[in-house]
Amino acid sequence: MTDLSIIAAISIFTAGLTVSFGALGPALGEGRAASSALSAIAQQPDAAATISRTLFVSLAMIESTAIYCFVVAMILLFANPFWNTALAAVTQGG
Amino acid sequence: MELTPDETIIFALRGIAITATVVNTWVIMALLTGVSVLVTRNLRPDVPPNRWRTALEVIVNGIVGQIAEISERRDPRVLYFVGTLFLFIVTANLLTVVPGFDTPTASLSTTAALALSVLVAVPIFGVGSRGIGGYLRSYIEPSFVMLPFNIIGEFSRGISLAIRLYGNIMSGAVIGAILLGVAPFFFPVVMDMLGLLTGVIQAYIFAILATVYISSATATPPVLDASETKEDTQ
Numbered sequence: 001m002t003d004l005s006i007i008a009a010i011s012i013f014t015a016g017l018t019v020s021f022g023a024l025g026p027a028l029g030e031g032r033a034a035s036s037a038l039s040a041i042a043q044q045p046d047a048a049a050t051i052s053r054t055l056f057v058s059l060a061m062i063e064s065t066a067i068y069c070f071v072v073a074m075i076l077l078f079a080n081p082f083w084n085t086a087l088a089a090v091t092q093g094g
Numbered sequence: 095m096e097l098t099p100d101e102t103i104i105f106a107l108r109g110i111a112i113t114a115t116v117v118n119t120w121v122i123m124a125l126l127t128g129v130s131v132l133v134t135r136n137l138r139p140d141v142p143p144n145r146w147r148t149a150l151e152v153i154v155n156g157i158v159g160q161i162a163e164i165s166e167r168r169d170p171r172v173l174y175f176v177g178t179l180f181l182f183i184v185t186a187n188l189l190t191v192v193p194g195f196d197t198p199t200a201s202l203s204t205t206a207a208l209a210l211s212v213l214v215a216v217p218i219f220g221v222g223s224r225g226i227g228g229y230l231r232s233y234i235e236p237s238f239v240m241l242p243f244n245i246i247g248e249f250s251r252g253i254s255l256a257i258r259l260y261g262n263i264m265s266g267a268v269i270g271a272i273l274l275g276v277a278p279f280f281f282p283v284v285m286d287m288l289g290l291l292t293g294v295i296q297a298y299i300f301a302i303l304a305t306v307y308i309s310s311a312t313a314t315p316p317v318l319d320a321s322e323t324k325e326d327t328q
Binding site for chain 1: 254257258260261262264265268295296298299302303
């Protein structure tokens, strides 16, 4: 395998791995947050407005960790600095 | 695939490339300013309110109410700062549905600038309400050991604000582009609707977090007043 194909293979593999683990943790966390918010609303329906507003904010904050992983995966796939450097070296050498 | 509208260059001004991000930011600023100027042009007590003015009042009252729920201190400058941030971000995110309009919040430069303005505003509000000594003392609370962590926390706040907004909006655009290649008729529309919802929620969260950071920097220790305790017990 050439350097270029090793970089491509590892980048694609790592991007998939990043998204999978980055989806796993926030999914568990969001599920816990939503279930506690639902039981809180069931106990106190009067506070539903406050609870759901806080739930939305906390869900977005939990979700942002997944978004970080997604950004890293996108950088690996579409704006990979190592790939560009290797490509430039190959085109210069060949 | 284009990840940011930074790569689209509209025109060059004396050798400086003016990108789509800059142009679209100015479009949104002109839109917000123009609409506000047009609506508040006849703002006199003897002129009956029309539907545009009522709509603007609903928006402003909503922002005032949300801020009042978070921070105890009534400070109109927080409203000016956070309300402007919210209106700009929500307009930018909603304009993603306009074809050919690359929203500036899908660029890390814009979101980093917005987060940087929050990062600068927090010490300004803190120093303004507590004084320099009082604000700097908040870094060594509860103990001196926490000083580096408080400083790191201040910067990681800004970074997470920027990446959160950028990632959410950019992911909506990327997913739309990928689905256009995979299932081009129906699914991109659904994901765009989801993107609208995400955009409004992210604008709300950006504004809420800015308010929380500012009010935590300006918070003064609660003074137990006789009248206040009376109200609490009632």
